[in-house]
Amino acid sequence: MSDLIRKDLKHVWHPFTQMQTAQAPILITRAKDTLLFSEDGREYIDCNSSWWVNVHGHGNEHIANAISEQALQLDHVIFAGVTHPKAIELSERIANLLPQLLQKVFFSDDGSTAVEVALKMAFQFWYNQGKSKNRILALDGAYHGDTFGAMSIGQRGYFNQPFEHFFFDADFLDFPDSSNENQLLEKADELFASGEFAALMVEPLVQGSAGMRMYSASWLDKLVAIARKYEVLVIFDEVMTAWGRTGKLFAMDHCALKPDIVCLSKGLTGGFVPLGLTVATEKIYQAFLAPEKTKALLHGHSFTGNAIACAAACASLDIFERATTWENIARIVKSHEDKISRFENHPSIESVRMIGTILAIELKSEEGNTYFSSLRDQAYDFFLENGLLIRPLGNVIFLNPPYCISDKQLHFAYSKIGAFVDSLSN
Numbered sequence: 001m002s003d004l005i006r007k008d009l010k011h012v013w014h015p016f017t018q019m020q021t022a023q024a025p026i027l028i029t030r031a032k033d034t035l036l037f038s039e040d041g042r043e044y045i046d047c048n049s050s051w052w053v054n055v056h057g058h059g060n061e062h063i064a065n066a067i068s069e070q071a072l073q074l075d076h077v078i079f080a081g082v083t084h085p086k087a088i089e090l091s092e093r094i095a096n097l098l099p100q101l102l103q104k105v106f107f108s109d110d111g112s113t114a115v116e117v118a119l120k121m122a123f124q125f126w127y128n129q130g131k132s133k134n135r136i137l138a139l140d141g142a143y144h145g146d147t148f149g150a151m152s153i154g155q156r157g158y159f160n161q162p163f164e165h166f167f168f169d170a171d172f173l174d175f176p177d178s179s180n181e182n183q184l185l186e187k188a189d190e191l192f193a194s195g196e197f198a199a200l201m202v203e204p205l206v207q208g209s210a211g212m213r214m215y216s217a218s219w220l221d222k223l224v225a226i227a228r229k230y231e232v233l234v235i236f237d238e239v240m241t242a243w244g245r246t247g248k249l250f251a252m253d254h255c256a257l258k259p260d261i262v263c264l265s266k267g268l269t270g271g272f273v274p275l276g277l278t279v280a281t282e283k284i285y286q287a288f289l290a291p292e293k294t295k296a297l298l299h300g301h302s303f304t305g306n307a308i309a310c311a312a313a314c315a316s317l318d319i320f321e322r323a324t325t326w327e328n329i330a331r332i333v334k335s336h337e338d339k340i341s342r343f344e345n346h347p348s349i350e351s352v353r354m355i356g357t358i359l360a361i362e363l364k365s366e367e368g369n370t371y372f373s374s375l376r377d378q379a380y381d382f383f384l385e386n387g388l389l390i391r392p393l394g395n396v397i398f399l400n401p402p403y404c405i406s407d408k409q410l411h412f413a414y415s416k417i418g419a420f421v422d423s424l425s426n
Protein backbone atom coordinates (compact mmCIF):
# COMPACT_ATOMS: atom_id res chain seq x y z
CA MET A 1 0.00 0.00 0.00
CA SER A 2 1.46 3.36 -0.97
CA ASP A 3 2.15 6.09 1.53
CA LEU A 4 -0.53 8.31 -0.01
CA ILE A 5 -3.20 5.61 0.30
CA ARG A 6 -2.21 5.10 3.93
CA LYS A 7 -2.72 8.83 4.51
CA ASP A 8 -6.03 8.70 2.62
CA LEU A 9 -7.28 5.90 4.85
CA LYS A 10 -6.16 7.83 7.90
CA HIS A 11 -7.93 11.09 7.04
CA VAL A 12 -10.40 10.84 4.16
CA TRP A 13 -14.05 9.88 4.60
CA HIS A 14 -15.29 8.86 1.15
CA PRO A 15 -18.85 9.33 -0.15
CA PHE A 16 -21.31 6.41 -0.40
CA THR A 17 -18.64 4.17 1.15
CA GLN A 18 -18.68 1.76 4.08
CA MET A 19 -15.18 2.64 5.20
CA GLN A 20 -14.82 -0.49 7.32
CA THR A 21 -15.31 -2.99 4.52
CA ALA A 22 -14.46 -1.07 1.35
CA GLN A 23 -11.29 -1.86 -0.54
CA ALA A 24 -8.62 0.84 -0.49
CA PRO A 25 -9.42 3.45 -3.13
CA ILE A 26 -7.59 3.59 -6.45
CA LEU A 27 -5.09 6.43 -6.46
CA ILE A 28 -5.60 8.37 -9.69
CA THR A 29 -2.86 10.89 -10.33
CA ARG A 30 -3.63 12.01 -13.87
CA ALA A 31 -6.43 11.90 -16.46
CA LYS A 32 -6.63 12.67 -20.14
CA ASP A 33 -9.65 12.33 -22.41
CA THR A 34 -11.33 9.05 -21.42
CA LEU A 35 -8.37 7.64 -19.52
CA LEU A 36 -7.61 7.71 -15.80
CA PHE A 37 -4.00 6.93 -14.82
CA SER A 38 -3.23 5.44 -11.43
CA GLU A 39 -0.15 5.80 -9.28
CA ASP A 40 0.77 2.15 -9.81
CA GLY A 41 1.03 2.63 -13.57
CA ARG A 42 -2.39 1.25 -14.56
CA GLU A 43 -4.95 2.97 -16.76
CA TYR A 44 -8.73 2.82 -16.72
CA ILE A 45 -11.34 3.89 -19.26
CA ASP A 46 -13.71 6.24 -17.45
CA CYS A 47 -16.87 4.53 -18.74
CA ASN A 48 -19.28 6.51 -16.53
CA SER A 49 -17.67 9.93 -17.06
CA SER A 50 -16.71 10.17 -13.36
CA TRP A 51 -20.17 10.25 -11.83
CA TRP A 52 -21.63 11.29 -15.18
CA VAL A 53 -20.02 14.72 -15.30
CA ASN A 54 -17.01 14.64 -17.63
CA VAL A 55 -18.93 14.86 -20.88
CA HIS A 56 -15.97 16.09 -22.98
CA GLY A 57 -13.42 13.87 -21.25
CA HIS A 58 -10.61 14.87 -18.93
CA GLY A 59 -8.01 17.56 -19.38
CA ASN A 60 -9.87 19.29 -22.20
CA GLU A 61 -7.57 22.16 -23.15
CA HIS A 62 -10.28 24.60 -24.16
CA ILE A 63 -11.96 24.33 -20.75
CA ALA A 64 -8.64 24.24 -18.88
CA ASN A 65 -7.47 27.42 -20.63
CA ALA A 66 -10.77 29.17 -19.96
CA ILE A 67 -10.47 28.31 -16.26
CA SER A 68 -6.88 29.48 -16.12
CA GLU A 69 -7.60 32.79 -17.88
CA GLN A 70 -10.63 33.41 -15.71
CA ALA A 71 -8.71 32.65 -12.51
CA LEU A 72 -6.19 35.36 -13.39
CA GLN A 73 -8.86 37.83 -14.51
CA LEU A 74 -11.48 37.40 -11.77
CA ASP A 75 -11.64 34.31 -9.59
CA HIS A 76 -14.68 34.94 -7.47
CA VAL A 77 -16.80 37.79 -6.30
CA ILE A 78 -19.88 38.06 -4.08
CA PHE A 79 -22.93 37.62 -6.30
CA ALA A 80 -25.48 39.68 -4.37
CA GLY A 81 -25.33 43.30 -5.45
CA VAL A 82 -22.49 42.42 -7.84
CA THR A 83 -22.31 40.67 -11.18
CA HIS A 84 -19.58 39.78 -13.68
CA PRO A 85 -19.24 39.21 -17.44
CA LYS A 86 -18.98 35.38 -17.35
CA ALA A 87 -22.16 34.95 -15.31
CA ILE A 88 -23.97 37.27 -17.71
CA GLU A 89 -22.59 35.44 -20.74
CA LEU A 90 -23.52 32.05 -19.30
CA SER A 91 -27.06 33.12 -18.36
CA GLU A 92 -27.70 34.55 -21.80
CA ARG A 93 -26.34 31.49 -23.57
CA ILE A 94 -28.30 29.09 -21.36
CA ALA A 95 -31.52 31.07 -21.88
CA ASN A 96 -30.92 30.99 -25.64
CA LEU A 97 -30.41 27.22 -25.62
CA LEU A 98 -33.48 26.44 -23.51
CA PRO A 99 -37.08 26.80 -24.72
CA GLN A 100 -38.14 30.39 -25.05
CA LEU A 101 -40.03 30.70 -21.77
CA LEU A 102 -37.12 29.56 -19.58
CA GLN A 103 -35.32 32.86 -19.14
CA LYS A 104 -34.31 33.44 -15.53
CA VAL A 105 -31.14 31.74 -14.33
CA PHE A 106 -30.42 31.21 -10.62
CA PHE A 107 -26.93 30.01 -9.67
CA SER A 108 -26.01 27.41 -7.05
CA ASP A 109 -23.31 24.84 -6.48
CA ASP A 110 -24.30 21.36 -7.66
CA GLY A 111 -27.23 19.17 -8.60
CA SER A 112 -28.70 18.92 -5.11
CA THR A 113 -28.67 22.66 -4.54
CA ALA A 114 -30.15 23.27 -7.99
CA VAL A 115 -33.01 20.99 -6.89
CA GLU A 116 -33.38 22.72 -3.50
CA VAL A 117 -33.64 26.05 -5.30
CA ALA A 118 -36.27 24.65 -7.66
CA LEU A 119 -38.35 23.39 -4.72
CA LYS A 120 -38.07 26.71 -2.91
CA MET A 121 -39.01 28.58 -6.08
CA ALA A 122 -42.08 26.38 -6.53
CA PHE A 123 -43.28 26.62 -2.93
CA GLN A 124 -42.65 30.35 -2.70
CA PHE A 125 -44.23 31.03 -6.10
CA TRP A 126 -47.58 29.99 -4.59
CA TYR A 127 -46.84 31.40 -1.13
CA ASN A 128 -46.15 34.88 -2.54
CA GLN A 129 -49.57 34.78 -4.19
CA GLY A 130 -51.26 33.76 -0.95
CA LYS A 131 -52.15 30.33 -2.29
CA SER A 132 -51.79 27.22 -0.20
CA LYS A 133 -50.18 24.66 -2.48
CA ASN A 134 -47.70 22.60 -0.54
CA ARG A 135 -47.55 19.15 -2.08
CA ILE A 136 -45.08 17.77 -4.59
CA LEU A 137 -45.64 14.84 -6.90
CA ALA A 138 -42.56 12.81 -7.84
CA LEU A 139 -41.92 9.43 -9.41
CA ASP A 140 -41.22 6.28 -7.51
CA GLY A 141 -37.48 5.55 -7.65
CA ALA A 142 -36.56 9.22 -8.03
CA TYR A 143 -33.16 10.55 -7.03
CA HIS A 144 -32.77 14.31 -6.85
CA GLY A 145 -29.79 14.62 -4.53
CA ASP A 146 -28.73 14.27 -0.92
CA THR A 147 -29.90 17.50 0.71
CA PHE A 148 -33.07 17.31 2.79
CA GLY A 149 -35.50 18.77 0.26
CA ALA A 150 -34.05 16.61 -2.50
CA MET A 151 -34.19 13.52 -0.28
CA SER A 152 -37.81 14.29 0.63
CA ILE A 153 -38.88 13.95 -2.98
CA GLY A 154 -36.62 10.95 -3.65
CA GLN A 155 -37.00 7.23 -3.23
CA ARG A 156 -37.23 6.31 0.42
CA GLY A 157 -35.03 3.42 1.53
CA TYR A 158 -31.64 2.40 2.82
CA PHE A 159 -29.94 5.58 1.71
CA ASN A 160 -32.03 7.98 3.71
CA GLN A 161 -33.73 5.89 6.39
CA PRO A 162 -31.94 7.60 9.33
CA PHE A 163 -33.34 10.96 8.23
CA GLU A 164 -36.75 9.97 6.93
CA HIS A 165 -38.67 11.37 9.90
CA PHE A 166 -37.37 14.85 9.01
CA PHE A 167 -38.63 14.80 5.43
CA PHE A 168 -41.64 16.74 4.22
CA ASP A 169 -44.38 14.56 2.80
CA ALA A 170 -44.28 13.98 -0.91
CA ASP A 171 -46.57 11.95 -3.15
CA PHE A 172 -45.15 9.39 -5.54
CA LEU A 173 -46.51 7.91 -8.74
CA ASP A 174 -45.38 4.41 -9.62
CA PHE A 175 -42.75 4.24 -12.33
CA PRO A 176 -44.50 4.10 -15.71
CA ASP A 177 -44.36 0.97 -17.84
CA SER A 178 -46.55 -0.35 -20.63
CA SER A 179 -49.00 -1.92 -18.15
CA ASN A 180 -49.79 1.06 -15.93
CA GLU A 181 -49.33 4.24 -17.95
CA ASN A 182 -53.01 5.19 -18.22
CA GLN A 183 -53.75 4.30 -14.62
CA LEU A 184 -50.93 6.56 -13.47
CA LEU A 185 -52.24 9.45 -15.51
CA GLU A 186 -55.67 8.97 -13.93
CA LYS A 187 -54.06 8.94 -10.49
CA ALA A 188 -52.13 12.15 -11.29
CA ASP A 189 -55.35 13.77 -12.47
CA GLU A 190 -57.07 12.81 -9.23
CA LEU A 191 -54.21 14.09 -7.06
CA PHE A 192 -53.79 17.37 -8.94
CA ALA A 193 -57.54 17.98 -8.84
CA SER A 194 -57.17 18.49 -5.07
CA GLY A 195 -55.62 21.88 -5.89
CA GLU A 196 -52.95 21.25 -3.25
CA PHE A 197 -49.98 20.53 -5.51
CA ALA A 198 -47.26 23.12 -5.89
CA ALA A 199 -45.26 21.14 -8.43
CA LEU A 200 -44.51 17.96 -10.28
CA MET A 201 -40.81 17.05 -10.25
CA VAL A 202 -39.32 14.42 -12.55
CA GLU A 203 -36.05 13.25 -14.00
CA PRO A 204 -37.23 13.45 -17.60
CA LEU A 205 -37.05 10.19 -19.61
CA VAL A 206 -34.35 8.54 -17.49
CA GLN A 207 -34.09 7.92 -13.76
CA GLY A 208 -30.34 7.76 -13.35
CA SER A 209 -29.64 6.50 -9.85
CA ALA A 210 -32.64 4.15 -9.91
CA GLY A 211 -30.65 2.11 -12.43
CA MET A 212 -30.98 4.09 -15.67
CA ARG A 213 -34.72 3.34 -15.82
CA MET A 214 -36.29 4.83 -18.93
CA TYR A 215 -39.77 5.96 -19.91
CA SER A 216 -41.30 7.61 -22.92
CA ALA A 217 -41.48 11.28 -23.84
CA SER A 218 -45.09 10.79 -24.95
CA TRP A 219 -46.12 9.63 -21.46
CA LEU A 220 -44.27 12.53 -19.88
CA ASP A 221 -46.06 14.92 -22.24
CA LYS A 222 -49.39 13.53 -21.05
CA LEU A 223 -48.39 13.91 -17.41
CA VAL A 224 -47.22 17.48 -17.98
CA ALA A 225 -50.49 18.27 -19.77
CA ILE A 226 -52.43 17.15 -16.67
CA ALA A 227 -50.19 19.28 -14.45
CA ARG A 228 -50.90 22.27 -16.70
CA LYS A 229 -54.64 21.64 -16.53
CA TYR A 230 -54.53 22.09 -12.74
CA GLU A 231 -51.89 24.84 -12.67
CA VAL A 232 -49.26 22.61 -11.10
CA LEU A 233 -45.71 23.81 -11.83
CA VAL A 234 -43.55 21.36 -13.74
CA ILE A 235 -39.91 20.90 -12.73
CA PHE A 236 -37.52 18.85 -14.85
CA ASP A 237 -34.43 17.70 -12.99
CA GLU A 238 -32.02 17.53 -15.93
CA VAL A 239 -28.96 17.25 -13.71
CA MET A 240 -28.12 13.91 -15.30
CA THR A 241 -30.07 13.99 -18.59
CA ALA A 242 -28.82 17.27 -20.05
CA TRP A 243 -25.73 17.91 -22.16
CA GLY A 244 -26.28 15.39 -24.91
CA ARG A 245 -26.75 12.32 -22.72
CA THR A 246 -30.10 11.41 -24.29
CA GLY A 247 -28.83 12.20 -27.80
CA LYS A 248 -30.20 15.77 -27.69
CA LEU A 249 -28.85 18.71 -25.73
CA PHE A 250 -31.63 18.40 -23.13
CA ALA A 251 -34.03 15.54 -22.46
CA MET A 252 -36.85 18.07 -22.76
CA ASP A 253 -35.90 18.42 -26.42
CA HIS A 254 -37.60 15.03 -26.92
CA CYS A 255 -40.82 16.37 -25.37
CA ALA A 256 -43.57 18.54 -26.84
CA LEU A 257 -44.37 20.17 -23.49
CA LYS A 258 -41.66 22.01 -21.61
CA PRO A 259 -41.16 22.54 -17.87
CA ASP A 260 -41.59 25.75 -15.88
CA ILE A 261 -38.31 25.13 -14.07
CA VAL A 262 -35.24 23.12 -15.03
CA CYS A 263 -32.30 22.05 -12.86
CA LEU A 264 -28.87 21.76 -14.49
CA SER A 265 -25.45 20.68 -13.19
CA LYS A 266 -23.00 17.77 -13.75
CA GLY A 267 -21.85 18.19 -17.39
CA LEU A 268 -22.64 21.92 -17.30
CA THR A 269 -18.96 22.76 -16.74
CA GLY A 270 -17.76 19.78 -18.74
CA GLY A 271 -17.27 18.16 -15.33
CA PHE A 272 -14.31 20.37 -14.40
CA VAL A 273 -15.76 22.29 -11.46
CA PRO A 274 -19.07 22.20 -9.59
CA LEU A 275 -21.92 24.47 -10.61
CA GLY A 276 -25.69 24.26 -10.44
CA LEU A 277 -28.31 26.29 -12.28
CA THR A 278 -32.04 26.50 -11.76
CA VAL A 279 -33.74 28.16 -14.71
CA ALA A 280 -37.30 29.43 -14.40
CA THR A 281 -39.89 31.10 -16.58
CA GLU A 282 -40.50 34.82 -16.53
CA LYS A 283 -43.91 34.10 -14.96
CA ILE A 284 -42.32 32.41 -11.96
CA TYR A 285 -39.77 35.20 -11.61
CA GLN A 286 -42.54 37.83 -11.66
CA ALA A 287 -44.16 36.25 -8.59
CA PHE A 288 -41.07 37.22 -6.56
CA LEU A 289 -41.21 40.90 -7.53
CA ALA A 290 -42.79 43.11 -4.86
CA PRO A 291 -41.97 46.10 -2.70
CA GLU A 292 -41.45 43.72 0.25
CA LYS A 293 -37.96 42.23 0.52
CA THR A 294 -39.47 39.10 2.09
CA LYS A 295 -41.05 38.18 -1.23
CA ALA A 296 -37.61 37.81 -2.83
CA LEU A 297 -35.96 34.41 -3.22
CA LEU A 298 -33.86 34.67 -0.06
CA HIS A 299 -31.45 31.92 -0.98
CA GLY A 300 -27.77 31.88 -1.91
CA HIS A 301 -24.42 30.23 -1.35
CA SER A 302 -20.94 31.64 -0.78
CA PHE A 303 -19.89 30.39 -4.21
CA THR A 304 -23.05 31.39 -6.06
CA GLY A 305 -22.09 32.57 -9.54
CA ASN A 306 -18.42 31.64 -9.11
CA ALA A 307 -16.59 33.18 -12.05
CA ILE A 308 -14.26 30.23 -12.67
CA ALA A 309 -17.21 27.84 -12.79
CA CYS A 310 -19.05 30.18 -15.18
CA ALA A 311 -15.98 30.35 -17.44
CA ALA A 312 -15.76 26.55 -17.48
CA ALA A 313 -19.47 26.30 -18.35
CA CYS A 314 -19.13 28.84 -21.19
CA ALA A 315 -16.15 26.89 -22.54
CA SER A 316 -18.15 23.67 -22.35
CA LEU A 317 -20.95 25.36 -24.32
CA ASP A 318 -18.36 26.34 -26.96
CA ILE A 319 -17.53 22.65 -27.32
CA PHE A 320 -21.21 21.82 -27.77
CA GLU A 321 -21.22 24.29 -30.68
CA ARG A 322 -18.64 22.16 -32.49
CA ALA A 323 -19.95 19.71 -35.07
CA THR A 324 -17.45 17.10 -33.88
CA THR A 325 -19.14 16.88 -30.47
CA TRP A 326 -22.47 15.97 -32.07
CA GLU A 327 -20.75 13.61 -34.51
CA ASN A 328 -19.23 11.84 -31.51
CA ILE A 329 -22.58 11.66 -29.72
CA ALA A 330 -24.20 10.21 -32.87
CA ARG A 331 -21.32 7.73 -33.19
CA ILE A 332 -21.81 6.49 -29.62
CA VAL A 333 -25.60 6.23 -30.10
CA LYS A 334 -25.12 4.15 -33.27
CA SER A 335 -22.50 2.01 -31.60
CA HIS A 336 -24.80 1.24 -28.63
CA GLU A 337 -27.68 0.47 -31.02
CA ASP A 338 -25.53 -1.97 -32.95
CA LYS A 339 -24.52 -3.71 -29.75
CA ILE A 340 -27.92 -4.22 -28.15
CA SER A 341 -28.50 -7.55 -29.89
CA ARG A 342 -25.30 -8.92 -28.28
CA PHE A 343 -26.94 -8.56 -24.87
CA GLU A 344 -30.64 -9.07 -25.57
CA ASN A 345 -32.03 -12.51 -24.71
CA HIS A 346 -28.87 -13.35 -22.80
CA PRO A 347 -29.61 -15.87 -20.03
CA SER A 348 -27.99 -13.66 -17.37
CA ILE A 349 -29.64 -10.43 -18.49
CA GLU A 350 -33.05 -9.22 -17.37
CA SER A 351 -33.27 -6.31 -19.79
CA VAL A 352 -31.22 -4.01 -22.00
CA ARG A 353 -32.19 -0.40 -22.47
CA MET A 354 -30.69 2.62 -24.10
CA ILE A 355 -31.32 6.24 -24.85
CA GLY A 356 -28.73 8.43 -26.51
CA THR A 357 -25.30 7.71 -25.12
CA ILE A 358 -26.58 5.67 -22.16
CA LEU A 359 -26.59 1.90 -22.50
CA ALA A 360 -27.89 0.01 -19.45
CA ILE A 361 -27.80 -3.73 -18.90
CA GLU A 362 -29.85 -5.06 -16.02
CA LEU A 363 -28.56 -8.38 -14.77
CA LYS A 364 -30.85 -11.07 -13.47
CA SER A 365 -30.49 -11.14 -9.72
CA GLU A 366 -32.20 -13.09 -6.99
CA GLU A 367 -31.82 -10.05 -4.77
CA GLY A 368 -33.87 -7.96 -7.22
CA ASN A 369 -32.85 -4.54 -8.39
CA THR A 370 -31.00 -3.33 -5.34
CA TYR A 371 -28.07 -0.97 -5.05
CA PHE A 372 -26.45 -3.34 -2.55
CA SER A 373 -26.61 -6.32 -4.88
CA SER A 374 -23.56 -8.57 -4.48
CA LEU A 375 -23.37 -8.76 -8.27
CA ARG A 376 -22.48 -5.09 -8.21
CA ASP A 377 -19.22 -5.68 -6.33
CA GLN A 378 -18.38 -8.68 -8.50
CA ALA A 379 -18.92 -6.65 -11.67
CA TYR A 380 -17.07 -3.59 -10.37
CA ASP A 381 -13.97 -5.66 -9.49
CA PHE A 382 -14.06 -7.56 -12.77
CA PHE A 383 -14.14 -4.34 -14.77
CA LEU A 384 -11.34 -2.75 -12.76
CA GLU A 385 -9.14 -5.78 -13.35
CA ASN A 386 -9.83 -5.26 -17.04
CA GLY A 387 -9.00 -1.57 -17.11
CA LEU A 388 -12.55 -0.21 -17.03
CA LEU A 389 -13.98 2.07 -14.38
CA ILE A 390 -17.65 1.10 -14.47
CA ARG A 391 -19.62 1.70 -11.29
CA PRO A 392 -22.79 -0.40 -11.59
CA LEU A 393 -26.01 0.76 -9.97
CA GLY A 394 -26.77 -2.44 -8.08
CA ASN A 395 -27.35 -5.10 -10.72
CA VAL A 396 -27.43 -2.54 -13.54
CA ILE A 397 -24.22 -2.18 -15.54
CA PHE A 398 -24.20 0.90 -17.69
CA LEU A 399 -22.07 2.96 -20.01
CA ASN A 400 -22.36 6.75 -20.28
CA PRO A 401 -18.87 7.62 -21.45
CA PRO A 402 -17.23 10.94 -22.29
CA TYR A 403 -18.09 11.80 -25.88
CA CYS A 404 -14.44 11.62 -26.96
CA ILE A 405 -14.32 7.87 -26.28
CA SER A 406 -12.89 6.06 -29.30
CA ASP A 407 -14.65 3.22 -31.11
CA LYS A 408 -11.86 0.95 -30.00
CA GLN A 409 -12.38 1.83 -26.34
CA LEU A 410 -16.15 1.43 -26.67
CA HIS A 411 -15.77 -2.01 -28.23
CA PHE A 412 -13.29 -3.00 -25.57
CA ALA A 413 -15.89 -2.02 -22.92
CA TYR A 414 -18.66 -4.00 -24.68
CA SER A 415 -16.40 -7.03 -24.96
CA LYS A 416 -15.55 -6.99 -21.25
CA ILE A 417 -19.20 -6.52 -20.30
CA GLY A 418 -19.95 -9.46 -22.59
CA ALA A 419 -17.27 -11.54 -20.90
CA PHE A 420 -18.68 -10.70 -17.49
CA VAL A 421 -22.28 -11.58 -18.34
CA ASP A 422 -21.13 -14.77 -20.07
CA SER A 423 -19.23 -15.75 -16.93
CA LEU A 424 -22.46 -15.52 -14.94
CA SER A 425 -24.25 -18.11 -17.05
CA ASN A 426 -21.33 -20.53 -17.33
Ligand SMILES: Cc1ncc(COP(=O)(O)O)c(C=O)c1O
Nearest residue numbers: 110111112143144145208239240
Ligand atom coordinates in the same frame (compact mmCIF):
# COMPACT_ATOMS: atom_id res chain seq x y z
C1 LIG B 1 -31.13 13.55 -11.47
C2 LIG B 1 -30.20 14.03 -10.39
N1 LIG B 1 -30.53 15.09 -9.67
C3 LIG B 1 -29.73 15.57 -8.72
C4 LIG B 1 -28.53 14.96 -8.43
C5 LIG B 1 -27.65 15.49 -7.34
O1 LIG B 1 -26.55 16.12 -7.90
P1 LIG B 1 -25.23 16.37 -7.02
O2 LIG B 1 -24.63 15.03 -6.78
O3 LIG B 1 -24.38 17.24 -7.89
O4 LIG B 1 -25.65 17.05 -5.78
C6 LIG B 1 -28.13 13.84 -9.17
C7 LIG B 1 -26.86 13.17 -8.89
O5 LIG B 1 -26.57 12.10 -9.37
C8 LIG B 1 -29.00 13.35 -10.17
O6 LIG B 1 -28.69 12.27 -10.90
